[in-house]
Amino acid sequence: MTRMLVTGGAGFIGANFVHRTLAKRPEYEIRVLDALTYAGNLDNLRAVAGDIRFVHGDVCDQRLVDGLVAESDVVVHFAAESHVDNSLRDPAPFVRSNVQGTYVLLEAVRRHDRRLHHISTDEVFGDLGASAQGGFTERSRYDPSSPYSATKASADLLVRAWARSFGVAATLSNCANNYGPFQHAEKFIPRQVTNVLLGDRPKLYGSGRNIREWTHVDDHNDAVHLILDRGRIGEAYLIGSGCEVSNREVVESVLEVLGRPASWYETVPDRPGHDLRYATDSSKLRRELGWRPRYPDLRDGLSSTVNWYRENEWWWRPSKKEVEAGYRLMGR
Numbered sequence: 001m002t003r004m005l006v007t008g009g010a011g012f013i014g015a016n017f018v019h020r021t022l023a024k025r026p027e028y029e030i031r032v033l034d035a036l037t038y039a040g041n042l043d044n045l046r047a048v049a050g051d052i053r054f055v056h057g058d059v060c061d062q063r064l065v066d067g068l069v070a071e072s073d074v075v076v077h078f079a080a081e082s083h084v085d086n087s088l089r090d091p092a093p094f095v096r097s098n099v100q101g102t103y104v105l106l107e108a109v110r111r112h113d114r115r116l117h118h119i120s121t122d123e124v125f126g127d128l129g130a131s132a133q134g135g136f137t138e139r140s141r142y143d144p145s146s147p148y149s150a151t152k153a154s155a156d157l158l159v160r161a162w163a164r165s166f167g168v169a170a171t172l173s174n175c176a177n178n179y180g181p182f183q184h185a186e187k188f189i190p191r192q193v194t195n196v197l198l199g200d201r202p203k204l205y206g207s208g209r210n211i212r213e214w215t216h217v218d219d220h221n222d223a224v225h226l227i228l229d230r231g232r233i234g235e236a237y238l239i240g241s242g243c244e245v246s247n248r249e250v251v252e253s254v255l256e257v258l259g260r261p262a263s264w265y266e267t268v269p270d271r272p273g274h275d276l277r278y279a280t281d282s283s284k285l286r287r288e289l290g291w292r293p294r295y296p297d298l299r300d301g302l303s304s305t306v307n308w309y310r311e312n313e314w315w316w317r318p319s320k321k322e323v324e325a326g327y328r329l330m331g332r
Contacts, residue, residue, distance in 0.1 A: 002073050002074060003029050003072045004029065004072060004073065004074045005031045006018055007034070007105065008034055008079030008080060009034055009045070009052075009054075010036060011034065011041075011079075012184060012187075013119065013175075013178055013217055013221070014078035015041075015182050016217045017078065017221045018030055020221045021221075022052075024225075030053070031052065031054075031071075031072065032052055032053070032054045033055045033057055033065070033079070034056065034057075035057065035058045037081075038319070039082070039184050044182045060100050060101045061104075065104050069108035070112050074115045074228065076116075076117050077118045079097065080098050080101075081098055081151075082148060083184075083187070084146045084148045084271065085271060085327075085330060088273075091151075094147050094148055097151075098151035098155050102118070102155035102158050103158055106158060106159065109162075109168055109170070110166050115170075116169065117170070117227060117231075118172045118173075119175070119224070120155065120172055121149065122136055122174050122279075123149035123152065124142050124152050124174060125142060125144075125278075126144055127145060127276050127277065128277045128279055134279070135238075135240065135278075135279030135280045135281040137238065137284075146273055156172060160234075160236075163234045164234065169233050170233065171232070171233060172235075173224060173236065173237045173238070173239050174237075174280070175215060175223075175239040176238075176278060176279070177213060178214075178215055178220050179214055179215075180216055180217035180218065181305065182315075183217075185316045188247070189250065189302075191203065192251055192254045192265075193254055193258070193306050194309060194317075197258070197309065198320070202251045202255065203267075203268045203327070204268065205268060205271060205274060205332065206268075206269070206274070208246060208248030210274060210275070211244050212277075212278055213241060213243060213244050213245075213278055213279045214241060214245055215240055215243075215295075216293065216294065216295040216300075218295075223289075227285075230289050231289065237282075238285065239282055240282045241293045241297075243296060244279050251265050253302055254302070254306065257303050269332055271330075271332065
């Protein structure tokens, strides 16, 4: 058995990664480290609780992290504060978790000579612009727009530096927007879906012209396993389906799946520093490692995602009221 430590494994992408790994890669023995902040939820792992070892703890806890890394062969680092609006309200937790936490983990990996894969975001590259040709590449300049993306950019640079300066066996991936089961109701697609399920209109920032590339979480996590298996140490890989959709089109698609008129939504004030467009060029991942998305179009995975939220109201309803209260304070 290969011993794998998954940090942030009770969060959205991390929990899906744990489920996917157990289902598809039985050679891994999984340990999960998660601080169970509001975005981490043990219910995400309820179905596999007997198949993993769960540790409730903070990635900034040096002694704890060192012990867990020492008894692992591979570390996959999902743990991060990740919501842009929250980072605009209070950047401090983002600096602590995303920067300090990554430093603590890197030092443990260096001490024990372990393999590391670091999960990041395409938001580190900033705003691509609606008229730009193509997407971000692994050589694109970092130009973050929010405290969230700035701290993720800082974490990326630490990983790159530790790989180059100390020979840490690390790889990185920067993913486009993910969607799928277990995503917190504060995020864009789950917020719109759960609003409609409760009989409320979806909320669209500004004009809704902002464009995102949407990748199903299973496609993202399959790419991570390919990078772990065959990725070149010290290299970064961009993960994206190639499916670019405006926020307005996403809302209209959600409404269509749920049987509502396409115009049944409300516009709310745009967020400060809202990047207009993200898109990735994932040709390196496709060419070198043979990755292809199972869901190349948002609609391919949206119906099953909507059905998951419809069938799991017990999971999202307890946090929904607080989420909407927070948005109301921001006027959104």
